[in-house]
Structure formats: C-alpha cells, structure tokens
Amino acid sequence: MRKTVKKLIDKPSFVCYIVSMENEKHYYIELHAVGKKETTGWDGFDECCAHFSSAHKPATPKFVADMKKAIDFYWNQQKRHWLDYAVGKLFVKTGEEPISVMSPEWEYRTPTSMSHAVWKEV
Numbered sequence: 001m002r003k004t005v006k007k008l009i010d011k012p013s014f015v016c017y018i019v020s021m022e023n024e025k026h027y028y029i030e031l032h033a034v035g036k037k038e039t040t041g042w043d044g045f046d047e048c049c050a051h052f053s054s055a056h057k058p059a060t061p062k063f064v065a066d067m068k069k070a071i072d073f074y075w076n077q078q079k080r081h082w083l084d085y086a087v088g089k090l091f092v093k094t095g096e097e098p099i100s101v102m103s104p105e106w107e108y109r110t111p112t113s114m115s116h117a118v119w120k121e122v
Contacts, residue, residue: 024053024054024055025054025055025092026051026052026053027093028049028119029049029050029052029067029070029087029088029089029091030049030050030087030088030089031047031048031049031050031071031074031075031086031087032085033046033078033081033082033083033085034082034083034084034085034086035082035083035084036081036083037082039081045078048078049074050067050071050073051070052066052070053066054067058092071087090121090122091120091121091122092119092122094118096117097116099113099114099116
C-alpha cells in the first residue's frame with residue numbers, strides 16, 4: 001500500500017488552465033473559386049466560408065494573421081478542386097436569434113442548437 005501512495009506522490013501533477021476570451025469575436029470570410037480543375041466526378045464547391053476567431057480589431061496585423069491562418073486552412077481543403085481563390089466579404093457574428101417553429105430547422109434542433117448565429121458584414 002505504501003509503495004502505491006509513494007508512486008502517486010512522485011508523479012508530476014496535471015494542471016489545466018481554461019482561458020476565457022471574453023473580447024474574442026467570431027468572423028468568417030468568403031472564398032470564391034477562380035477556375036476549377038477538370039474532373040469526371042464531383043468538382044468541389046464554388047465557394048466556401050473560412051471561419052475564425054480573433055480578439056484584435058479588423059485590419060490590424062494580428063487580425064490579418066488570424067484571418068490568413070483560416071484562409072490557408074480552408075484553401076488546403078479546396079485546392080484539390082480549385083485552381084486559385086478570390087477573397088470575398090468579411091462578416092462578424094453579432095449575436096444569435098431563436099429558431100422559428102415554422103422553420104424546417106426546428107425539426108433537427110437539439111438543446112444546443114435552439115438558435116442560430118446572426119452575421120453582419122464588416
């Protein structure tokens with residue numbers, strides 16, 4: 001019994017930090033395909049949204065770095081179908097609104113998805 005207690009005491013403790021990003025906002029930027037590769041099957045989407053979060057103001061170098069990281073991530077997913085991409089509009093999440101009972105979304109809701117995001121162009 002004493003050996004097991006000693007083994008537990010000698011091991012380093014595990015510490016977990018949760019950092020709250022209260023001033024972090026959620027954004028997405030549109031990416032549009034510029035030319036598509038020829039294929040016999042499905043040739044990918046014509047556009048996609050690169051989602052990211054940033055605590056910095058738009059058009060600052062740190063914000064652009066966060067945005068570029070998201071663009072690179074989504075470009076790596078799409079480059080097998082696209083020849084190149086064009087960057088579109090930037091949107092920021094301004095809040096959430098509840099799902100209407102009359103919406104088809106209502107049938108597929110879960111307790112965590114009782115609302116959907118509201119986006120505003122920056």
